[in-house]
Amino acid sequence: MAVDISLGEVIPPLTPHAVSVSLPTWSANVGYEEGQDWVIGKMKTGYPRFFIHKSIQRFAEKIVERYGMPDEKAIVVPTGTIAERCRAFFRTQAPHLDPRKVRVVDLVPAPQHADARRASPAVSAILFSKEDWPVAKAFWQHTGEGASSRRAEYCMAALDEGRLVDKKTAEDLCIRKGPRRYQRGGGSIDLARNRPRSNGNDVPTQQPNGNAEGLDSTNFVEERFGRNLEASFASNAKLAIRRRIAGSLTADVELDEALKLDKDVERTRKVAGFSEDDVYLYPTGMSAIYNTHRTLLKAKGSRKSINFGFPYVDSLKVLEKFGPGCLFYGFGSSEDLDDLEKRLKAGERYLLLFCEFPGNPLLKSPDLPRIRALADEYDFYVVVDETVGNFLNVNVLPYADVVVSSLTKIFSGDSNVMGGSAIINPNSKNFGLLKETWAIEYADNYWSEDAVFLERNSRDFVSRIERVNKNAEAIADVLQSHPRIKQVFYPKCSPTRAAYERCRNANGGYGGLLSATFYSTDDAAAFFDNLDTAKGPSLGTNFTLSSPFVILAHYTELDWAASYGVEKDLVRFSVGLEDTQELVGVFKAALAAIPQPSVDR
Template sequence: MLAHMNLSVHLAAVRNLLVDPAWKEEDLGVPLPDSTHACSMCLPTWDSVIGYEEGREKVTRRLRTGYPRFFKHPSVERLFENAEAELAADGERVMVLPTKTSAQRAHRWLERKAEAAIRSTSYNGLQALVFPEKAKQLADLYWRFTGEIVSSRQAQNFLDGELREGSKSHLLSRAVAKMNGGKEENTFIFSSGISAGLAALRSLPGVREGKKTLQIEFPYVDSLKIQEHFGHGVVYLNEASGESFDEALKRIRAGEFAGVFCEVPSNPLLRTIDLKRTAEACRFSRTPLILDDSAAGPLNVDVLPFADILTSSLTKWVSGTGDVMAGALTVRDDSPLAGELLESIAEDSAECAPLYIGDAEVLLSNLKGYSARNKEVNDNALALVNFLEAHPAVASVWHPSLKQKENYDLIKRKQGGYGGLLSIILAQPKKAPKVYDSLKLSKGPSFGTPFTLVCPYTLLAHYDELSWTEDCGVPANLIRISVGTEPVETIIQAFEEALG
């Protein structure tokens, strides 16, 4: 009954944003979707995005929610404050974590990085880490990079004295395995997509031997960060083509790397590497290949046959509502490395980053509509791509139907499509702020919501390293579009007006 009531509330909120998008100045900070547990918030103007990145009070004070790894939900903040009042001395702060294992790992990492004494203790069914004020920024980074966090639903239940035990992750494992072609017993559910990626990294035998990993193609920002912070360094190949790609394949075949990471397609450039050549090189040297299908979603691409480990952010297209965060990881059953990888990954899923039962229930409700949403999004995105490709104000469009299409077509499912994520650059890039500000569609970070969601991706993900992203071919004025299920005429009209 609870899950049914939650779903009714979510659908009502979604319908509201489909017909009344959050795009105006007065919408700054409103949750996207209009839910207590929304994973995004409205940043309606270019200036508000910059203000958010720079921590300007006029922007931050209006934020009611945000992406859970970057923004502490009000319920999470209250949980931390209550724990501090009970456990902390003057000059100390507290971070609450879901399990003893997650607290132990955070303890070791924070103590080493902060070079300060940290203590941990149980806290009424959760775990608390107590640390000096000077380590606060590092603790926030750990929360962000690992995704092994207390969710807003878990925090709210705790505050209400209704913290729940148990798990429904086995039901999600079954559903995800059915979508990606894996085995249920080899599929694990995590509290976030990034925690699934981190579990993959921890499982690699080569990491324990001190080897670096290889990242192929420009990745989502924190996919690279976890390899830097929790591995032994990362070698980065910006574009999988030409002599540099050939050289990388030689180094893989020589067994140089602990593992090879790649998003298929990549985000935000939506490029697809030659998976056949990459997988062959990895298998030759028994180097684990870790692929992520989040940008297009498991109903569009069949990636697992090439991977040793497949990760997915269930927060995005699979949930399709934007009100719950989760991740999944599947080990390919016939991978020669499966036995070595599974034990470590299973422990991480159960003991370090389990998905809270309340979140699992919402996700199980949300994914029932995934197949229908996916078809609508695929069709709408292709129509929008065709419109933008022909528009004189648009210089470049990135979408799997346009970039390295022959590589994408090799993994596209028979009933799948090219996905709802695309990026554009204007013919006059300096006009991007004006176009963004006037766009009458919901604007904010994340993707995969049923309503169209637009953001200046590079500013949001890489504000402190824009010169580096430019060198990587990812312009500062890039606008990323997550296409929704509105009537396609509505989406195209919004862009036509803004570009005009």
């Protein structure tokens, strides 16, 4: 395979909006976590919620230069509503701050350039003192609500060209010249909401949940996106994405043909009454989780949540920091469910139980039928993250009220665009309340250009997932049979396999993610340094991507992670589409590079 990507280079190479970065050695990963100059100085990008893309950084700096003060920084988000949530986060996380030191600047289309047929360049910026950067960065990382790099590039150009102005300037122009003058193409500018009248950035209110047709002009798509798509409006791309997530669109065809196809009844999610109307798109997977939690708080009121199983770091942070708190069950075991049942019988009540299926990085599968039974008896929501399993392999929707997923991962595969989704189960006893609350709280903030890229990337997701399943099984077999591997974590060989099998589809596999632990850090480092794959954060890529996951995700809390069986020397593998035998050879070569054990081992 001969993968050779230099430290700090984007993954995939030559990809302006890549969502991974090369950290090719064990020491480079440690150096990144410790902020060592020899690593940080070479970073051209990073995972977008942890490393703010340089185009976004440049846009934020320009906003501060134009609207701020020398001692301020800024982050950029899609809407003023999100900006106000960020200000609220400042108040809860740093109550000592003077609230006047956290300001919002809304940037809206200049009235003379406003055109409801085109994607709105509206954004908002939160300005704050440089010393308060950690609070703003935490909001960006935990919520996934920051502006995407493509949105930032487009809006920065619009600001330079005078098509994007601050809200007050736009209002003054309308007052001087009269608002009727700017009603174009059947659309009008609603300055109170900073965008053309819509339920989000691109979607007219009369077409709920992303079903708009014809909002982006064909010329706009072709000129801005570099894609030759006939009638390929961003709204149609979103509709196709939602149908793919629903399982009703699985053919690998062009967009215009895809929207004419009959539903794929074989792969449509097996829940009566379910359709793409129950699928909601978000800019990132974490945005889907954050907004699901936020929306459920609106629906049921302020109650603690439950995190069941060892969590992805920011999922737990959302439950802890954006509500009344969280009950944490890090093992996700039957004993944990016994304890939860005792608490419920004693009168404790909760908002929701959040779990991953299977978990990351230990690939454990929670007992969803038992969780569902407890939820029905004691009235809490069940939210399942299916990112790692994906719905072609597992069917978790019957046990959940809401299913969330990161579309950045295997659904996209190309590692060049972010996205997320939330799905409401129409058979949930709370379905009516959930739909009603989502109708009020949901805003489609998924940037048009990102949607176009995700739609194209996802056309062949069925064949890709089938191949990834096969390759991952082969690698699991290689690792399991080698004496220098301490333990392999994979749904097929997990002690919770029975729980996985209960949800596995008839033709489903075990997914493309697995992990392994070693007998020493030296063994792990020798293996990792000699493994000829791409190495960096993220998963679900079309190419195999390896990472010392615990070092990257939990470096400041290694002992805490170890207390839940997540060892610091764990290496995680997201298996890709390479030739199976070639990939097997790559892993065998890395295993051979582990030093021979000493006599007394």
